[in-house]
Amino acid sequence: MPIRTVMKANEAAAWAAKLAKPKVIAAFPITPSTLVPEKISEFVANGELDAEFIKVESEHSAISACVGASAAGVRTFTATASQGLALMHEVLFIAAGMRLPIVVAIGNRSLSAPINIWNDWQDTISERDTGWLQFYAENNQEALDLILIAYKVAENEKVLLPAMVGFDAFILTHTVEPVEIPDQELVDEFLGEYEPKHAFIDPHNPITQGTLAFPAHYMETRYLLWKANEAAKKVIDEAFAEFEKRFGRKYQKVEEYRTDDADIILVTMGSLAGTVKDYVDRAREKGIKVGAAKMTVYRPFPVEEVRELAKKAKVIALLEKNITFSVGGALFQDFSRALVNEDEKPKLVDFILGLGGRDVTFQNLDEALSIAEKALRGEKVDEVNWIGLRKEIL
């Protein structure tokens, strides 16, 4: 029987790891993710989780130990955030290139300087080109579910890519919410054993992993990563469908909310999606034709779903907690790529907000919506808009 209880997203992530039964966990403390390895330590100490927990001396070694263990053919897990993920950066490319389906839970946090422990998505967004799958949770239940789904997709033979699951620092990592812990037997059936055919370290069947590739071979490895990301799109849909059948909770790469007949769609990710959906309800009461969409999957980027979404609106407003300097937000760039050659396409307006834990209020969303409405009326607006700045201290 599933257990209905309340917990923080960090605890939900630890529970997801426990349910997935990784054989090796290697982790290093970092705010706001520290509770994940703490909780896992308890599970291991109590004998509730039969795993080797390597208490490494850095995130670089955490992911390196996961690579070693995963290359030896076992399921692995780690958790980190922000600077920790940035320190892993080098090895993230390697994990993808070596096709090791490691799963990492991320408490999405800003990057220094100035040092700041609060929420935005710059940490995971900055790793978008590593080849890793990226999922973003709206709430603590999603954090738990998406970690299980991440294993299911990552370990699929058509995919074999590592995956990161992001959930917002403090807003989710440290906030207690109702969470349903699925039944272990059902999770076992859903995930199965991880028995890779490509990655093992067996003294009686020696293979060489992590070779040097000359120009004659390197580019094909990149193309195969591209193909695996493409293949992951269908595998994710199948995993979502199977998850819904077994556990009753529905996931979609792009989840729409009140988008029928909408003129403007507010697109976002993570916990901000909850705020935006509430905001849409309120705006609808005022007769404003606005809807919302949440990107549950960011990598692989769901190009087809975004194109379908774009057909439903005249303006798409991207609400994002990340910035590529001199360009705009990551969603703005990716939506532009998805729509650039479409014959009919909505206007895209980008909104940068909530960086470093700045609250995103309904007033902020009012400001964004009013700019989107101007665009709807055909007035000229800035492509990239910073919302909620304290102009008095600039």
Added chain:
Amino acid sequence: MAVRKPPITTREYWAPGHAACAGCGCATGMRLVTKAFSEAMEEKYGDPDAFAIAHATGCMEVVSAVFPYTAWKAPWIHVAFENAAAVAAGIDAAWKKKGIKGKILAFGGDGGTADIGLQALSGMLERRHNVVYVMYDNEAYMNTGIQRSSSTPYGAWTTTSPPGKYSVGEDKPKKWVALIAAAHQVPYVATASIGNPFDLVKKVKKAAKVDGPAFIQMHCTCPTGWKSPIEKSVELAKLAIETGVWPLFEIENGDFNHIKIQSPGGGAKVKREGGKVVAIEFKKPIEEYLKMQGRFKHLFKRPEAMEELRNQIKEMWKVLGVEVTLPKAEE
């Protein structure tokens, strides 16, 4: 007819066809270490193949595993420059869970160990993984084209420590990672050299058989980076021992009061007190070792730098608890 038993197993884990330079001392090291490791695994687990190798980026990684070829007949993995120890730790953990009996062998060069990989090495040693880490020390970043590392000896020319009007070449003392490793109080730490293969094999086997981590700092000639004759790599490494430049020692469980010093040979007089080596009078001058290498050529015109090197070698021996006398070459 009596067939003499070979001094070491005929099994090979380092296959010919790798792309190492002619005369590469590290390649000799790879071959000897894996052979010795295999013997130890046979003796400990009854299975000569019961090991896997985690390799840092560096010369021996680059020359041995160019896709689609491999020189390795043991399971082998390379991940990055600074993390061989962490990768080995991950494999150790996975093997524990999978119930695979055996030991992990990690290889890193001096750059990958003394510099960029020192933190991961410390973590692995401190956590007591079942890993033997062998640092193949050719005393500079040879893979990138001979840049100084913290393990480059005083006075040596490298491309980033060129001698000149304001430079004697490398101007810092050599960092001895073996001493740092021993400070972790791990079961076994040693220095070794391809110049004394019997001692090397014995130490590798000892390291492989202990429960928990071990560390070996192995001196390996690099004819390309040292500008030395390719046919004299073993002889040169042996001269480093005989002249006192390269000490051979063992430290067990971090017991610095009972460092075991191996006799250097070359006619050196070893003085013991209570079974402990307290003084060594070397007979061969360091110049005999230095003169065979282009990297030290300029020292012969810089007597003050030569003297400083001699002093640093004496200081290093003092740390080991040994007073040494180093003869000067006859003019």
